[in-house]
Amino acid sequence: MWEYSDKVKEYFFNPRNAGALADANAVGEVGSLSCGDALKLMLKVNPETNIIEDAKFQTFGCGSAIASSSALTELIIGKSIDEARKLTNQDIADFLDGLPPEKMHCSVMGQEALTAAVAAYTGETLEDDDHEEGALICKCFGVDAGMIERAIRTNKLTTLEMVTFYTKAGGGCNSCREPLEELLADTNKAMVAEGLIAADEAYVFGAAPAPVKKKATGFVIPDLKPAPAAAPAAPAPVQIAMPAPAPAPVAVAEAPTKYSPAKEAIVVSKIIEEMRPVFNADGGDVELVDMEGSLVLVHLSGACSGCQLASQTLGGLQKKITEALGRMVRVMPVAKT
Secondary structure, three states: OOOOOHHHHHHHHOOOOEOOOOOOOEEEEEEEHHHOEEEEEEEEEOOOOOEEEEEEEEEEOOHHHHHHHHHHHHHHOOOEHHHHOOOOHHHHHHHOOOOOHHHHHHHHHHHHHHHHHHHHHHOOOOOOOOOOHHHEEEOOOOEEHHHHHHHHHHHOOOOHHHHHHHHOOOOOOOOOHHHHHHHHHHHHHHHHHOOOOOHHHOOOOOOOOOOOOOOOOOOOOOOOOOOOOOOOOOOOOOOOOOOOOOOOOOOOOOOOOOOOHHHHHHHHHHHHHHHHHHHHHOOEEEEEEEEEOOEEEEEEEEHHHHOOOHHHHHHHHHHHHHHHHOOOOEEEEOOOO
């Protein structure tokens, strides 16, 4: 379970500036209801001074999305358009005393909505801002290349996992992994040339994933993954004097599993919860029923139960669970008793 700061909780339970702004003259919209998160940011800008006199938002999403959107309005009211356009998603996270790394995409959504609203007010055209389905990198969550590249540059992202945390891209069926890798590698290469990151930090296409350092988002989130156990030292050779009796057989313990059964169930439940927006978008759902050895038993409901692509859905889920648990598992649909 993720930890949230008191300020995130406060802005979720008591959001500021929620609702419609009737006299708005700048509107920015990002996300999609069918993709799980959406934000509409409305600004009232004084045309003579370019000062943002009022701002309101309408958000569809989790508690972090609501808190981030509310924090955004607090940060920009009273600022000029030029001052507001300098705001980053990290500023939103810092205002909230931090967000879990897995929820940083909520602050990125706020920055994207602000960028769109400012562009609408000034009449600018956003570069690489193409949400047509054929141009999307991640179709599960409606994320295009422009948004991903901006997030990479703003936050100096160098791993695929962090790109997913900040944009949600790659968090669904994982079919966008290759173009996502290419975009991350190309953007990092350009950032190295510009002196923004060191060459040894840059992501290389096809490279094995590096461990993620969860930092700079306000507070440290405990990682469920324990540090890998050190390899046992090779036993020293034993000299046996003759005629010594043969030693009694020694029982060899099996290698410990990565998690306890209870922790494995928590990890699997978390993965299903993270993928739930994808299932719900098509009118279906997946629920963990039980875990028996290498079998993960799930119940498919709604559209998922009769979908021709159910096997593909389960395959993506199985891949994520296998990677998280560090052992092979098989996801099987069962009837719920």
